[in-house]
Amino acid sequence: MTDIKYSINKHIGTLSESAKGWKKELNLISWNDREPKYDIREWSPEREKMGKGVTLSKEEIIALRDLLNGLEL
Template identity: 45%
Template structure:
């Protein structure tokens, strides 16, 4: 362990305490260059020795904050799930599952337009959430390619009590896309 080579400007908070009295803390610090940064690190009980940690700029903290919902949000915490898929220039598909109000539905606009809205069937909530988990939807990254411009795009929106997550792609899809598309159609009993 070593002594700190920076000054703590503000103690933001303790994240965890070990059985040996060490705390993992987030602090705003000033190092030799005079810049304020955020430091996440272990400290001993007397607060004169530090353990492993990381120092982050404000931009890095903002980036971390953007990533936290991907870690914190669990499939069981999803209250609403919306999904839009544009299969071509002239066909739009919108789906939603509202777990709070126990409703689901879809609207398909194009050559064979149709829509449906119904109460969630018994067992459907678990089936749908298990399907989202199997498809790793919370871990999807946004995708796009300029190599092809065929009008295909997708957007998913996930709502929990605290977070809204939106992910989208243009002319490129996550590797689990086919499995996801099949799961949505089977769960919502759409006919395609």
Template identity: 55%
Template sequence: MADIRFEIINKLGVLAEGAKGWKKEVNIMSWNGRKAKIDVRDWDEEHIKMGKGITFSKNELKALKELLNELDIDELDIE
């Protein structure tokens, strides 16, 4: 498996913290030297190990923001 290179360009915030200290973070990241994207994933305390995550381009992030703004989150049947 090829090495994956990443650079956290800007830490935007923490969404949650697990019992073992891992944090679900929102960051602006570059993967393998590519153009930066918004990234949401779990990280260990040292930002060495990571969980599965999802990245968004600027257009995808705008679409997600519009969709979330239209939702009444309190009415959703979720935890």
């Protein structure tokens, strides 16, 4: 299995935290030395493990922001 290389360029914020300490975060991450993208996923307390997530380009995060701004919550 190929190792995935990543670098968290900027921690933007934490969305939630589970009882076991895992945090769902929004970060700007470079995957395999590529251009950084916005990433939402869960991380273990020491960031030694990660859960499945979603990675978004700048254009996609702008579209998501616009969709969320249109919601009546």
